Amino acid sequence: MFGLLKVYTIKKNTMKLKVFLIFTLLFSNLNAQSSEDCLSNLSIFAEYYKVKNYDSAYEPWMKVREECPTMNPAIFTYGKRMLEHFIESSEGDQKTSYQNDLIKLYDEWLVNFSSVKGRNITGQIISNKAQALLDYNLVSKEEVFATFDNAYKTDRASFDDPKPLYNYFKTYFDLYKSNSDGVTLAKVFDKYEDISERFEEIIDGYAKQLDIILKKEESGAPLSSREKSNKRAFGINSNASSIYLGNLNAIIAKESTCENLIPLYRKNLGENKDNPVWLNRAASRMDSKDCSDDPLFVELVGLLHDLNPSANSAYYLGLLNDKKGDLDEALRYYNESIELETDNIKKARILYKIATKFKNSGQFSKARTYARNALDFQPSMGRAYLLIANMYASSANDCGNSQFDKRAVYWLAEKEARKAANIDESIRKNALQTAESYKGRAPSKTDIFTEGKAGEVIKFTCWIGSSVTVPEI
Numbered sequence: 001m002f003g004l005l006k007v008y009t010i011k012k013n014t015m016k017l018k019v020f021l022i023f024t025l026l027f028s029n030l031n032a033q034s035s036e037d038c039l040s041n042l043s044i045f046a047e048y049y050k051v052k053n054y055d056s057a058y059e060p061w062m063k064v065r066e067e068c069p070t071m072n073p074a075i076f077t078y079g080k081r082m083l084e085h086f087i088e089s090s091e092g093d094q095k096t097s098y099q100n101d102l103i104k105l106y107d108e109w110l111v112n113f114s115s116v117k118g119r120n121i122t123g124q125i126i127s128n129k130a131q132a133l134l135d136y137n138l139v140s141k142e143e144v145f146a147t148f149d150n151a152y153k154t155d156r157a158s159f160d161d162p163k164p165l166y167n168y169f170k171t172y173f174d175l176y177k178s179n180s181d182g183v184t185l186a187k188v189f190d191k192y193e194d195i196s197e198r199f200e201e202i203i204d205g206y207a208k209q210l211d212i213i214l215k216k217e218e219s220g221a222p223l224s225s226r227e228k229s230n231k232r233a234f235g236i237n238s239n240a241s242s243i244y245l246g247n248l249n250a251i252i253a254k255e256s257t258c259e260n261l262i263p264l265y266r267k268n269l270g271e272n273k274d275n276p277v278w279l280n281r282a283a284s285r286m287d288s289k290d291c292s293d294d295p296l297f298v299e300l301v302g303l304l305h306d307l308n309p310s311a312n313s314a315y316y317l318g319l320l321n322d323k324k325g326d327l328d329e330a331l332r333y334y335n336e337s338i339e340l341e342t343d344n345i346k347k348a349r350i351l352y353k354i355a356t357k358f359k360n361s362g363q364f365s366k367a368r369t370y371a372r373n374a375l376d377f378q379p380s381m382g383r384a385y386l387l388i389a390n391m392y393a394s395s396a397n398d399c400g401n402s403q404f405d406k407r408a409v410y411w412l413a414e415k416e417a418r419k420a421a422n423i424d425e426s427i428r429k430n431a432l433q434t435a436e437s438y439k440g441r442a443p444s445k446t447d448i449f450t451e452g453k454a455g456e457v458i459k460f461t462c463w464i465g466s467s468v469t470v471p472e473i
Contacts, residue, residue, distance in 0.1 A: 038068035046074060054082045065105075069112045076109040080128075087136070099136040103129060123155030127164040134167055142180065145171040160202050162244035169195045173251055185255065186264060192252050193281040199245040204345040206238035207380050211344075214379040214423060235425030242426040258291040266296055276308040283316050292319060311341035315350055322357060348378035355387060364391045365463045382424020386431055389416035392464060393438055399462035404451050408458045410442035411468045445473045 041060040048057035061082065065075055083102040087095055106129035114122050130147035133139050148168040151159050159165060172191050176183040213231045217223060223231070265282045272278040283300045286292055298320060305313035318333030334354045341347040355370035368391065371384040378384075392413040400406040414435045421431035448454050448470055459467040 035068070038064055038071055042068075042072060042075075046078070049078050049082065054085050057082060058086075065108070069108060073113045073116055076105060076113055079105055080109075099132070099138060102132055103138065106132070119158070120155055121158045123151045123157065123159035124161065126151035126154065127159045127161060127168070131161075131164040131167060134171065141171055141175055141178075145175060156198065159198070162199070162202070162241045165195060165198060165202075166244040166248055169248055170251060185260070186268060188252075188255065189264070189285070190281075192248070192256075193285070196245060196248060199241055199248065203238050203241050203245070204343075206234045206241070207345050207378055210234040210238070210380045210423075211378060218379070239425040239428075256285060256289055258286075258289055258294070261286060261289060261291055262294055262296055265300070269296075269299070273303055274307065276304060276310075279304040279307065280310070280312050284312070287316065287319065292316075292323065309340070311337045311346065311350060314340055315353070318354075344377040348374040348376075348381055348384075351377065352381065352384055352387070355384065359387060359391055364395065367391060380423050382420035382427045382431060385416045385420035385423075386427060386434065389413045389420065389434065389438070392416060393441075395462060395464060396441075399460045399464055400458070404443055404447060404453065405458050405460075407441060407443050407447075408468055408470065409460065409464070410438040411471075412460075412464065412466060414438040414442065443470075448473050 041063045045057045045060040045064060048054070048060070057078075061075070061079060064071060065079060069075060080102065083098055083105060086098045087102065090098060106125055110122065110125050114120065114125065127148060130144055130151060133147060134144045145168075148164065148171060151164075152168060159168075169191055172183065173188060176185065176188045210231065213223065213227050213234075216227070261282075265286070268278075269282075272282075279300055283297065283304060286294070286297045286300070291297060297316075301313060301316040301320060304310070305317060314333050314337035318330045318337060321327075321330035321333060334350075337350050338347055338354075341350060351370050351374035355367045355374060358364075358367035358370060368388055371387050374381055374384045390413070392409055396406050396409040396413075399409050417431050417435035417438060421428045421435060424431070443451070443453075453470045454472050456470045457467050458470065
């Protein structure tokens, strides 16, 4: 009996194993089929997308989006652009339906591909969702701001698209102007400082990458096609960020007058006198708005330097001594500021500020020295070349022994302006216009022929201390 029971148990277990294997095989086949369908639909949708046949791409895209959303990030990057196209080309309820689906897509994107190649892009996804909510007027300004704020606080690093970053502040500013609860002018300034600093970080990041390429180019080494492409992309992206930062500054300009800043900072100084971030931002804002003659600025700088000696506090002390007419002491603090700064881009920015101050006081030789030093730390700083170009041009009447030689200075000025245009997309248009203007003031071909100076080297013994070769005709 025991033997029969044993045999029966073995047969029963064998049947269970067979059933299990059959179901496993069937499930595997279903998974294989599903995976094969997903790959097929992904391929079909991608091919239609590439030729911009979005209508044909839509159905296979929806299938992979619903059945296998973790297969490829293109489901979301391509899908976003497709939905934006459908939104643009539709009307009424259909348009609204596509708008809402785009918002849904961002939520799905966050679940399935919040990082790409090891980089967290949560801030990018949420901020783009907030921008869509704003663009299509789908929710209140309060909810739009809350979404932007969530993106910024959750993942500041990938919140780097200039348009959403600009609208993050603008939405908050609009809430302030509409007397929204809890949104004060002091908080608006804090938000402005925070976001403008983020803009500067982004712009500086592009500058550092661009500087690597420019140094290689200056060394005479050929650039790869990728480096050429990156050089253009970094310039364009940096320029876009600079434009939006300029728009940001324009919004706050009417509010950040000395009449508003001084009483506001005076009121809040007591609770912030041990806060170096607040002190630095307040001093920076007063400096940028030409409020540095007020005693409050002196107090802010003193507290900042005592609390946390830094490149900025040393620069402000230099500024104060500059205003008092103590140029030696001012220069000592300016140089201390440069030594204290460890970041090359920020160091270049300080050097450029000092160069500008020397230029404004007519000390062109010192201004050029500091501008050249700025370019050593940031080769992509086109405005430093433009500063030198403008000083050369303004010195034309003081250099050269003849009218021809005086006008020849404009060739030097033109050369510096073209350097600015070639390396800095943010000032390219202005630099090219400036270069053409200087070219027009230089001797013409007729002048060169009449004077018989083609190919001659003209030396300038004024502060410029340089020479120029007259073009051949």
